[in-house]
Amino acid sequence: MITEKDKKSALLEFIDNYREKDNFESYLIAVLHRVQEVNGYVDEASMDLIAHAMGIPTARIYGVATFYHFFNLKPVGKYIISVCMGTACFVKGANAIADKIKEILNIETGETTKDGLFTLQEARCLGACGQAPVLMINNKIHGRMTPKKTADMIKKIKRNALKQKVQGQR
Amino acid sequence: MDNMIPIKVNGKEYRVKSGQTVMHALDGLGYKIPRLCYHPKLSIEGACRVCIVEIKGLKNYAASCSYPVSANMEITTNSRELRQARRDIVELILDNHPQDCHTCDRDGICELQRLAYAMGIRKRYFEGERKQYAIDTSSASVVRDPNKCVLCGRCVRLCSEIQKVNALGYAHRGFKTVVMPAFNKPFSESVCTTCGQCINVCPTAAFVEKNNTRELFEMLDDPDTVKIAQVAPSVRAAIGESFNLEPGHAMHSEIVASLKKLGFDYVFDTQFSADLTIMEEASEFLERLEGNGPLPMITSCSSAWMKYVEQFYPEFIPNISSCKSPMSMMGTLVKTYFAEKLKVKPANILSAAFMCCTAKKYEAARPELAVNGSRSVDIVLTTRELAWMIKSAGIDFLNAKGEDFDAPLGLSSGAGTIFGATGGVMEAAIRTAYFLYSGETLLDIELNELRGLKGIKESRIKIHDKEIRVAVAHGLGNSSDLLETVKKDPGRYHFIEIMGCPGGCIGGGGQPYATANSIPLDEDCLLKRAEALYGLDRKKTIRRSHDNPDIQRIYKEYLGRPLSKLSHQLLHTHYKEKTPHGIIWKGAVE
Numbered sequence: 001m002i003t004e005k006d007k008k009s010a011l012l013e014f015i016d017n018y019r020e021k022d023n024f025e026s027y028l029i030a031v032l033h034r035v036q037e038v039n040g041y042v043d044e045a046s047m048d049l050i051a052h053a054m055g056i057p058t059a060r061i062y063g064v065a066t067f068y069h070f071f072n073l074k075p076v077g078k079y080i081i082s083v084c085m086g087t088a089c090f091v092k093g094a095n096a097i098a099d100k101i102k103e104i105l106n107i108e109t110g111e112t113t114k115d116g117l118f119t120l121q122e123a124r125c126l127g128a129c130g131q132a133p134v135l136m137i138n139n140k141i142h143g144r145m146t147p148k149k150t151a152d153m154i155k156k157i158k159r160n161a162l163k164q165k166v167q168g169q170r
Numbered sequence: 171m172d173n174m175i176p177i178k179v180n181g182k183e184y185r186v187k188s189g190q191t192v193m194h195a196l197d198g199l200g201y202k203i204p205r206l207c208y209h210p211k212l213s214i215e216g217a218c219r220v221c222i223v224e225i226k227g228l229k230n231y232a233a234s235c236s237y238p239v240s241a242n243m244e245i246t247t248n249s250r251e252l253r254q255a256r257r258d259i260v261e262l263i264l265d266n267h268p269q270d271c272h273t274c275d276r277d278g279i280c281e282l283q284r285l286a287y288a289m290g291i292r293k294r295y296f297e298g299e300r301k302q303y304a305i306d307t308s309s310a311s312v313v314r315d316p317n318k319c320v321l322c323g324r325c326v327r328l329c330s331e332i333q334k335v336n337a338l339g340y341a342h343r344g345f346k347t348v349v350m351p352a353f354n355k356p357f358s359e360s361v362c363t364t365c366g367q368c369i370n371v372c373p374t375a376a377f378v379e380k381n382n383t384r385e386l387f388e389m390l391d392d393p394d395t396v397k398i399a400q401v402a403p404s405v406r407a408a409i410g411e412s413f414n415l416e417p418g419h420a421m422h423s424e425i426v427a428s429l430k431k432l433g434f435d436y437v438f439d440t441q442f443s444a445d446l447t448i449m450e451e452a453s454e455f456l457e458r459l460e461g462n463g464p465l466p467m468i469t470s471c472s473s474a475w476m477k478y479v480e481q482f483y484p485e486f487i488p489n490i491s492s493c494k495s496p497m498s499m500m501g502t503l504v505k506t507y508f509a510e511k512l513k514v515k516p517a518n519i520l521s522a523a524f525m526c527c528t529a530k531k532y533e534a535a536r537p538e539l540a541v542n543g544s545r546s547v548d549i550v551l552t553t554r555e556l557a558w559m560i561k562s563a564g565i566d567f568l569n570a571k572g573e574d575f576d577a578p579l580g581l582s583s584g585a586g587t588i589f590g591a592t593g594g595v596m597e598a599a600i601r602t603a604y605f606l607y608s609g610e611t612l613l614d615i616e617l618n619e620l621r622g623l624k625g626i627k628e629s630r631i632k633i634h635d636k637e638i639r640v641a642v643a644h645g646l647g648n649s650s651d652l653l654e655t656v657k658k659d660p661g662r663y664h665f666i667e668i669m670g671c672p673g674g675c676i677g678g679g680g681q682p683y684a685t686a687n688s689i690p691l692d693e694d695c696l697l698k699r700a701e702a703l704y705g706l707d708r709k710k711t712i713r714r715s716h717d718n719p720d721i722q723r724i725y726k727e728y729l730g731r732p733l734s735k736l737s738h739q740l741l742h743t744h745y746k747e748k749t750p751h752g753i754i755w756k757g758a759v760e
Contacts, residue, residue, distance in 0.1 A: 059339030
């Protein structure tokens with residue numbers, strides 16, 4: 001079992017790796033990435049901890065964390081769906097896909113479903129324009145999407161999650 | 171770097187120093203390029219683009235505040251296209267700005283308004299998207315209204331560079347950028363020290379003080395209370411600027427007369443309680459000098475400074491003088507000593523304070539400063555608010571004269587007067603400590619080493635066999651630097667004066683806004699305000715706190731002696747460590 005205290009000292013250790021580097025402050029983004037990797041999102045306690053450890057004011061850390069869309073400031077679901085809203089995907093109907101997801105899951109962009117399963121995000125170009133429109137579920141790209149295909153995928157994930165839950169109960 | 175280089179401005183040849191920006195070079199040649207985000211005391215942001223000029227060979231107009239001047243540069247400052255481009259930039263800012271100038275706190279004294287006027291914007295062509303954010307009124311002192319923010323970033327830079335508080339940052343991006351404390355926490359829960367300097371540097375009304383004028387007008391309508399005011403030294407040195415006077419007029423009798431016309435029964439002088447502070451503080455210092463308590467002793471008059479030390483330097487709390495600020499001492503005496511004299515219940519007294527300070531609003535609400543369960547100062551208004559009240563009550567301020575502060579808490583020495591300028595508390599304390607220590611009178615009482623606007627000032631004062639090493643800092647950033655020195659060299663000083671605002675109280679967060687011919691934090695203006703106080707001091711026959719006959723009387727009649735049991739109970743307090751979000755631990759990176 002990993003405790004909060006372990007997490008804290010692991011993060012401090014991670015920061016210490018950079019302490020001797022030039023422009024130590026500039027590793028803030030790497031540190032925030034690390035927090036998100038471990039936690040799923042960048043939480044306030046971690047930002048306060050980073051402020052103390054790196055000597056950067058919390059207000060500035062919060063500014064960096066909110067500047068980049070990649071950082072989640074709220075807890076996220078098990079599956080993060082990022083719909084690409086880059087130019088190519090947009091003209092190929094990314095909006096309709098996003099709307100479909102919002103309709104099925106009953107959430108807005110940036111929100112997480114009540115069961116903690118899905119988070120919907122918008123991405124600016126995932127670099128896969130040839131397959132537009134694309135979306136990404138937990139770092140895996142899915143190309144040539146349609147609202148129908150999207151709905152089927154979500155259904156499948158939900159079914160599997162339910163299966164796992166039932167198995168877990170047995 | 172200081173060699174002279176030839177440049178051309180609008181076709182004319184000049185020689186300017188190299189190693190400066192185009193804006194500075196042009197300033198020296200008599201061209202004042204319009205500007206918004208630029209401030210000479212802050213780092214260069216280059217955010218607003220108002221200060222553009224044309225430089226031959228460049229594809230785009232350059233922001234003169236950030237572009238370095240170089241040899242043979244050909245600059246155009248004034249052409250039809252350039253004027254149009256600057257006007258467009260300001261217009262685009264206005265398009266997103268609320269159009270409520272006539273009901274705005276900064277109406278008539280707003281830099282954006284002035285800029286729009288100077289750019290010749292007489293007609294609006296576009297209707298931009300408006301910001302719709304909640305106004306943060308959680309702080310006792312400072313109100314943050316992001317809807318009026320033009321994102322010039324002066325407040326962010328000031329809060330980090332000059333005050334080293336770092337309460338503010340930019341969150342989110344692009345049009346959605348908002349200046350806010352960490353985690354968008356309410357101001358009251360942030361590291362904000364309530365110094366109010368963000369208000370002074372803001373070009374618009376994105377930061378203003380918590381306005382208590384309506385509340386005070388209502389309190390003044392209550393027929394059942396005795397209404398008592400106190401006025402800080404620096405208010406008299408600056409309020410004239412709110413009535414279009416040049417800085418540097420001392421206007422105490424105008425203030426007293428106006429307050430009487432507003433309905434106050436007694437107007438007391440915070441300078442009297444400044445004298446009292448000196449009696450207590452100098453005695454406390456001498457006790458510590460004898461070995462009873464840690465040195466260096468650090469002054470405790472500045473409310474923003476007190477919150478700063480509680481948050482960022484709790485290890486120095488034992489060094490802080492236990493004296494309450496002059497405002498709180500006066501409030502306490504009004505609700506005890508004077509209430510007893512009047513035979514009136516403290517609850518039936520209105521104790522109002524007029525301060526140069528926004529942090530005093532926060533201080534007055536501190537629970538540990540309450541007297542017998544109620545606040546010693548019921549309401550605090552800034553110099554600006556006082557000027558508004560006088561104007562809206564229809565009082566002819568400039569001609570309201572001939573009144574003096576009331577007895578028994580109105581007579582003050584010159585030492586109490588100079589409290590308002592950086593170094594003044596130290597100077598006043600030494601005038602009295604010298605006497606208390608040696609029994610002799612310090613003759614050369616103007617301590618010029620402690621005057622002026624140098625960030626950190628040091629001096630040595632010989633009292634008989636003893637040499638006292640003192641230091642003075644103003645502005646929280648300088649104060650932080652000074653404390654870092656003390657950390658490394660704890661025995662360096664015996665006594666330290668710290669004021670939270672640049673220039674001391676005369677540069678407080680509640681002082682009149684910079685006028686059209688000035689800029690916020692302008693040193694000239696601060697020096698003139700300080701000179702108004704030093705001038706008052708010079709004119710007084712009583713210039714040492716212990717010579718003030720009313721101070722002598724209050725000790726004889728009521729308090730006994732400095733540091734007596736009653737003095738301790740009424741005039742002293744204590745401080746506690748505070749840990750809101752957003753603190754950086756100084757020891758982490760060095």
